[in-house]
Amino acid sequence: MNQYSVKKSFNNNAVLVTKEDTDYILIGRGIGFDKKRGDRIPESKMIENVFIMVDEKNRQQYENLLENVDHRLLAITEDIIRMAEEDFNEKLHVDTHLGLVDHISFAVKRIREGIGVVNPFLIETRMMYRQEYAVAAKAVRLIRDKLGIDVPESETGFIALHLHGGRLSGRTGASMKYVKALSQVIPYIEDKLGISLEEDSFDSVRLMSHLRAMLERCSRKETIDNVLLDRMKKDFAFEYKISENIGLILEKNIGIVVPENEIGYIALHLYKLRSSRKGV
Secondary structure (H helix, E strand, O other): OOEEEEEEEEEOOEEEEEEOOEEEEEEOOOOOOOOOOOOEEEHHHOOOOEEEEEOOOOHHHHHHHHOOOOHHHHHHHHHHHHHHHHHHOOOOOOHHHHHHHHHHHHHHHHHHOOOOOOOOOHHHHHHHOHHHHHHHHHHHHHHHHHHOOOOOHHHHHHHHHHHHHHHOOOOHHHHHHHHHHHHHHHHHHHHHHOOOOOOOOHHHHHHHHHHHHHHHHHHOOOOOOOOOHHHHHHHOHHHHHHHHHHHHHHHHHHOOOOOHHHHHHHHHHHHHHHHHHHOO
16 A cells, blocks of 8 residues: 655644655645654545645745645645646646645635735736636635635636646746736727727637737747738738737736737737727
């Protein structure tokens, strides 16, 4: 039978262990009770199936967090991550475990103290990260059911950003950066085209999906071919100028340079958007 060797007991419900040269944190009701370094824990004794792989970069952060966090929040976080990985059909970055439980712990503390938090980028997050937002909504319902507290929708947006960050090799900050930038791009598009971008409309979803993919390509300094660029500049001159300005907004706010090929494709999407709204 496979067994874990205890390296450190944080509390009655969390232990740092090792198995086959890999360190884990195991969470389970009573799993750390009276455990000392070198003690063995059979896999069959796990009460809650929570396994968090630990690397050298995040070890100290995990240890500091586990000294204070409610073990129920760790179990809830792991349930959320497993749910997300099933829905996305992919593994999230290991740093997501730490970042998400830290956020949820702080959010629950604020809620219990009656401190409200505004999420100024909620609409942009819903539009830009629809799949992550859907999973985050299920996560919020899970937190409500498990802890019996009323979690505001603003937290759905924040959790969605953490989940998307987990899909970007743990770069949650990049997700927030993109959302902040697009919170300026969207009003600019609406103003210049004289339209309103309804978040659930097909045109809006298509545009936001393209902008999200474009930002991720540009952040990796990847590019795509655009053999029709000269034609786009000529046929979509109005939209192309708007797209150039969008590129300037992004460069100013998040330091991402949008190449001409990408500018052309943004112009194409704006042309489609304008045509569908005005019957051009």
